[in-house]
Amino acid sequence: MSISPDIEIRTATIDDLAAVFHLGEKIFTSQEFSNLYRTWDEYEVTHLFNSEPEHLLVAETEERVVGFAMGTVIEKARSAWNYGHLLWLGVDPCFSRRGIGSLLFDRFRDIMLSEGIRMLMVDTQADNDPAVNFFIRKGFENPTEHVYMTLNLRKETESR
Ligand SMILES: CC(C)(COP(=O)(O)OP(=O)(O)OC[C@H]1O[C@@H](n2cnc3c(N)ncnc32)[C@H](O)[C@@H]1OP(=O)(O)O)[C@@H](O)C(=O)NCCC(=O)NCCS
Secondary structure, three states: OOOOOOOEEEEOOHHHHHHHHHHHHHHOOOOOOOOOOOOOOHHHHHHHHHHOHHHEEEEEEOOEEEEEEEEEEEEOOOOOOEEEEEEEEEEOHHHOOOOHHHHHHHHHHHHHHHOOOOEEEEOOOOOOHHHHHHHHHOOOOOOOOOOOOOOOHHHHHHOO
């Protein structure tokens, strides 16, 4: 992996939001990322920016946003543990395998550590080999597959 020397990782400002959103549209196409419970839309970006701006990071080179990391803190009732959930991590495909995802993740992890988070979580589809490899390389363990099911309520009503 050759690390791009001119990459700056920083927290996002309001001026970055459109760039983050459009980059996410390019990366998280619904065909490839068909997670049922999460879809990429502008509210993902604006909501997080409003609620936890310190957890929205961008990677910038030559005044261009080429990657981002977005996460949230989950506090569990009656638990001494709190969790960091890295919700979205994306790197412009033109800049992949240059260590940018790694830089973004490292900064995100450092921020979480400084906030006293004890456990980080990520999720992605089981067949997303680049991401699964990436996260294993970053030290994540115990990949577990989930089963998503749907119930078509309209069909059910019609058959009654
Ligand atoms: C996953 C992703 C963020 C990685 O970003 P990146 O900047 O290309 O990653 P890095 O260059 O830091 O790679 C670090 C390591 O991850 C692994 N990795 C990254 N991309 C990989 C790929 N396409 N295939 C296999 N392993 C890969 C490798 O071990 C790599 O180290 P190496 O290049 O020395 O072999 C990027 O591929 C991406 O945006 N994917 C689409 C969105 C996504 O799936 N996000 C994660 C879930 S939200």
